[in-house]
Amino acid sequence: MRIEFDLQATDGAARSGVIRTPRGDIRTPAFMPVGTAGTVKAMMPESVRATGADILLGNTYHLMLRPTAERIAALGGLHRFMNWERPILTDSGGFQVMSLASLRKLSEEGVRFSSHIDGSKHMLTPERSMEIQRLLGSDIVMCFDECPALPADDATVARSMQLSMRWALRSKEAFGDRPGHALFGIMQGGVTPALREESAKALVDIGFDGYAVGGLAVGEGQEAMFGVLDYAPGFLPADKPRYLMGVGKPDDIVGAVERGIDMMDCVLPSRSGRTGQAWTRRGAVNLRNARHRDDPRPLDEACTCPACRNYSRAYLHHVIKADEIISSMLLTWHNLHYYQELMAGLRAAIAEGRLAGFVADFHALRAGGDIEPL
C-alpha cells in the first residue's frame, strides 16, 4: 500500500483531508505531538492517542545518539520500542544537529558533529539520514536539509537552499522505493519569494510524497512567517500534503491552516505542560500564579481532559509548586488535548465551509482572556 493523500474539502486556501497509511489514517490539518527520544514527555502513548493524535514525530538526531537507530531496529523498530503502533514521522536530524550538537562542520557531503550527550563523533549526510529513518521504521521520512538562521542575506539563504536541494535529490535516491513509506521534500528560501519558488520547483522536479515548508519558526516572528505562508504553499502541488515544521502556538496553527498547511508539529504543548503553562480556548494560563491557589474551578470547564474533569485549578497550582510529576502529566495531557480539539474544530469548519467564522470565534474568545479570579 502506498501512502495517499485524500484531499476532501477546501475553504479559501485552507484544506481538510486524510493521509492514508498502512498504520492508520491521519486526519488533516493534523498536529503531531513530539516524541523526541522515544516518548512524548510525561505521557503514556495510549494517553497521547486518547487526546486525538493520529501521528507522532520522532527526532532522528536524539534517537541516533541514544539508544541508536541500529539498536531500535534490532528491537523491532521505533513503533514497537515506544509502544505506538500508529504512524510516525521522523525529522532528518538536520535542524537539530545545527541547534544541539557541538563542533559542527558543514560540507557538501553533510554535517560532521559531536554528540551533546557524550562528545562522540558522528556524520549526518542525506544517505545516513535515510538509513537511520529506515532503521527506525518511520512512516513519513524527511529529506536531509540545511536550515539557515534568519535573518540572513539573500546570497546566504540562496546558497543554503541550493545545497538543501542537492541534498533533497540525494535523499530521494537513497530512500529508493519503499511502498507504505513516504518521503517528504523540504522547501527552503527564507523570506524571499523568488528563492521559495526556485526551491519548490527543484523539489517538484525530483518528486516527493509531500512537501514541507522549512526554514520558518526559527525566530522570524509570526508576521514574517505568515508573510511567507501567504504565497509559498501555492508553489507546491495541491494534491500532496504540506507540512509546516516546528509550529507552533495555537494562533500560529490557525493562521497556518488558513494559509493551506496540512500538518504541523511542535514541542510547545508538552514543554509548556512541564512549566505550569496551560493553553486553553481563552489563551495561555500560568497556573503557577498565586491567583489559582484557592480556586476550586477547573482549568477550563468545557474541556473533557482528565486535568479539567477531575481537578481544580487549586490542585494544579499545588502540584506545580510542589514540583510533583503529576503536574507535568496533567498539564501535558491538557495541552495536547486542547491542541487536538483545536485541530478537530478546524477540520470540521473547513469541511463545512465555515472556517472564517470559526477563526473569528477563536480570536474573540482569546481576546477576552482567562476567566476572572474569584
Place this chain on the structure above:
Amino acid sequence: MRIEFDLQATDGAARSGVIRTPRGDIRTPAFMPVGTAGTVKAMMPESVRATGADILLGNTYHLMLRPTAERIAALGGLHRFMNWERPILTDSGGFQVMSLASLRKLSEEGVRFSSHIDGSKHMLTPERSMEIQRLLGSDIVMCFDECPALPADDATVARSMQLSMRWALRSKEAFGDRPGHALFGIMQGGVTPALREESAKALVDIGFDGYAVGGLAVGEGQEAMFGVLDYAPGFLPADKPRYLMGVGKPDDIVGAVERGIDMMDCVLPSRSGRTGQAWTRRGAVNLRNARHRDDPRPLDEACTCPACRNYSRAYLHHVIKADEIISSMLLTWHNLHYYQELMAGLRAAIAEGRLAGFVADFHALRAGGDIEPL
C-alpha cells in the same frame, strides 16, 4: 456507619480480612501506597487504583505546610482535592516533623518547629494533629506520637513511650466521636518487650479502632524488627486491625504478615520507581544496568502491568538513562502493581491455609535472582 474490621481467616499468626468503611472496603493484609503531598508520585490516582490499592496514605506534615489543611478543607477535603474517592489514612505528622522539620522543640505540649519549605513556624500537638486530619477528611486518623531513633537506652525509650501514651489519650479526647472515621493508637516501646506490653495496655485502656506498631523501620534492621513482631502483635486485641508503619521491602512485608500484621505503608515502591529500581518476583532489578540495554524481554514476563506488557527492558533502560518522566511513570506503576499482587497472593494463601508454602515459594524464586542476561 462505623468502620469495622471483619477478620475472615487466620493461618498461624497471619490474618486476612476486610476493613469496611463508608468509602469502600480495604482488603487485608493491605499495602498502602504513599501519596505524600496529595499525589502518589508519577501516578494518576486511577492508575494507583488499577494496581489494586484499596487505600492511600497521606502525610499530615507535608499537607499542613503546603497547601495547608485549611485550604484543602475549603476545597472539599483531600479525597476530592487529589481525585481519590476511596479510603485515605493520614499519619499524625509526628514522625515526619522529627525527620524533616528544622528547629524542633519537643515539650509535653507537643512539637514546635520550622517548615523545611519556607522556614515558617508551626506547632503540632495531639489536638492540632487531630484538627488537621479532620480538615483533610482522613478516614483513618493516627494518634500523635513521638518516635525515638533506635538504638536508645531503655530509660529514653520508656520516657518517650509514656509521653506518646499521654498524647494518645489527648488524641482520643480531641478526636471525639466521628462515625465513619477511625482513630488508631500507636504502640511504642522500642525493642523492649516490657515497654511494648506497657504501651499496648495503655492504648487498649483508652480504646482505639485499630493499633499501629510504631517505632520500627527506623534503622533497627530486619532481624530486630521481626524480633519485636514475634511478640508485640500478641499484646494487641485480635479483633482490631494492626498496622506496621513505614514497612517495607517485599521480604519485610511477607515477614510482617506472617507475624500478624494487617496493614503497611512505604514509599519504597514509588521512590524506587524514580531511580530505575524495579521490584519483581525474582527480587530487585536495577534497570539502569547496561545488561538491559539490548534486552527485548519484558521486565517480568508474568506481570500484567503496562511496563511489562508493553515495553522491553531495553526501552525501560533507555528512558531511565535519558531521564524521561515516563521511566518514573512506568516503574512506579510496575512496583506498585507488584506490591499489590504480593498482597493479593498473601491474602489468598492465608484464606486457603497455605501461607507457609506461599512464603517458601516467595523466598525460593527470589533466591534464584533475576533472569540470565541474554
